Amino acid sequence: MARHNLGTVVRFEFIRTIAKRRFWVATLFVPVLLIIVFVLVFVSNSSTRTSAEAQKNAHFSFQYTDESGLVSPAIVESLGGTQASSEEAGIAAVKSGEVDAYFAYPADPAKQTIRVYGQDNGLFANGKYSSVAESILQASVEQKVNSPQTTAILQGSVNTTTTTYKNGSVSGGFNAVVPALFFLVIFYIVILLLGNQMLNSTLEEKENRVTEMILTTINPTSLIVGKVLSLFMVGLVQMLVFAIPTVLAYLFFRQQLSIPELDLSQFVFDPQTMIIGVLILLGGFSLFTGTLVALGAVMPTAKDAGPIFGALMILIFIPFYTVTLVVSDPNAFIVQVFTFFPYSAPVTALLRNAFGTLPLWQAIFVIVELFVLSAIVLRLAVRLFRYGSIEYTRKVSIRDVLARRPVTEAEPSR
Template sequence: MAQHNLGTVVGFEFIRTVTKGRFWIGTLSVPVIIAVVFGLIFLSNTTTDTATEAQKSAQFSISYTDASGLITAADAALFGATAADSPDAGIQAVQSGAVDAHFDYPAHPETTAVHVYGADKGIFENGKYAAVAQAMLTHAVEQKIGSPQLSALAAGKVQIQTVTYDGTKESGGLGSVIPPLFFLVIFYGLIVLLAGQMLNSTLEEKENRVTEMILTTLKPTTLIAGKVIALFGIGLVQMIVFLSPILIARLFFPEELSLTAPDLPPLVLDPVRMTVGLLILIGGFALFTTTLVAIGAVMPTAKEAGNFMGVMMALIFVPFYAVALVVSDPQSVIVQIFTFFPFSAPVTALLRNGFGSLSLLEAGIVIAILYVGAAVMLRLAVRLFQYGSISYTSKVNVRNALRSKARRPVAGVPPTAAG
């Protein structure tokens, strides 16, 4: 009968939530935003590349003066440029409309700026002048060097591939950092979107004055456990939805995905760090869920509970104030406190796990803290809900609730007097 009741609670809470329009509006907003951002980046990179190439090959009338002697008449002719008598004459030609642009190359362009003067064609199209001036100088220098290989080396066009080792094993570099950090993104998404649902999971019954009736047919443990399990199911649905745009892009649009992040290295999935990240994510989610459910069991209304939710939300953002320290000096005292304090542990540990500074021993301790803390908070939530189930107008006294002997309520009789 108890298992049947638990299944009923889980099914009811899960279906009630996932059939609400606002749940899907909030859940789908995340992948939609991700897809829109990736789309904008893709379009921006494509447009930028096209515009850059177009600017380099743009055709317009040019005059130039060259005090460096690097640019020959043959070099200038390739770009349709003609020599001006002086910089002032070139500027006057631009102002009168005789030419579109004038390039003034100094005697030492390696240390002195090249001055470019052009007719205003709009803030975006004006970029073509500098692009062509640079291309013209680069071509002239390449001709002086006389070797494509030396020209490429002089221009810094060198591909450097770095390989690092963790002992005898090749490390993944940045490609191994990104996948574990996805768990941190998922954690934030779940908490931000589900915090209100967690808090109101027990408040709804209290505000509707039906907890007394519910507890005559259900054990408090069954009711609270059912609500927590339902929240886990809802969180799993949201996690799948959050990851869907990335998985779809990875499977069906790999070239477009690489264009949105051209410098992104190949992703490396480290089984140990991915497993640790998943366990921390589940433990952190369980701790925050049970804690917010416990807060809901204490407060008589959602309005009063909202103040405490602000505190809980602040705790998951506190580690970001020390993110530079988390990355650069993970063994510092403040980082160690953030790592092992239960409510800052999920974010700090996920950050450190992503950057590879969380040892297996530290990971084990953090995971134990989170899971034990979640179990304690679940037990506390049950006790508080049972004690204050019909405390409709005032907050539950936590101290009295912990000291009292919990008893199941009888309809019409407060829990402390039931029997």
């Protein structure tokens, strides 16, 4: 019974992992970094608002010339401006410090540039000159328009609403995309946080030279499956730790951090889309977990496994180089390749599922592919660990392992 005590393996691996100091350092790194970023954003927003208010209430002296005849003298006078006798005189007044700024409006402002001259008050503060020059011209033109409707159009105060239909019913639009994209976020977070742990789950025993002792009491299948299940549990712990600062920031510091309010009632949770998202997430996680565990069983040290581990991590980011095609042209050849290639399928399929461009038959194919390949890789990982557990100095030959006669669980490994 001891050889098949899966619960003992899961409990041991889980407690051993969460009891390590480096686990909490790695796990808390992201939340602590988020808290620091939130604090910096809060301080920056406060500073920006203060500066904006100061700019808004700031008054400066200026002169102008108007070749277009569009500028309203009344508006200029209300802002404390005066008309210059010529462009040369206006520029000279700025150079001598007599006025803070000078605006030269051309004969056709729609095609020609408004020339602005001003006293240097720093890059950020200098922007007020052009803002005021443009607002004077806009206000002057709007004053000449008698129709409120035309004025509103000129100001861009026109609202539109779009309603789209899918299969005869109103589609969710962006509100249906966000919930499904949540699965992609989870996949990235879990793989990035747990990837190294997955790799070291089998490498650690090999590097510590204790695998032979372990395999005398627990069979390889129970050991590997137990390690995979413990990784699922560790991933859940990390997800909860990662989510805490985000939830707290939204609940208590949303206004200070300028986080938009989320109305969950507006989101559309399509059952088919959500189920497909869950299955692709689980299949993708299982595949990467089994692959990294198998990699750890093959390689003698983490240093040797590093290049392949890096390549696997790159594979989950490659689909983002074609994200525009994924959204606009899902039938493109490269998108189809990324959809069905196992190690890019989770990201590509989750993206297409969220944007509603993944047909049901393709979703089923990808899900079956991921779970079947996960089972194969996991079985391969068990066999590699059985035969490669005592290979401490060289890489295990997968060809040699597959060529060997399978042993039963009761037989000792050689």
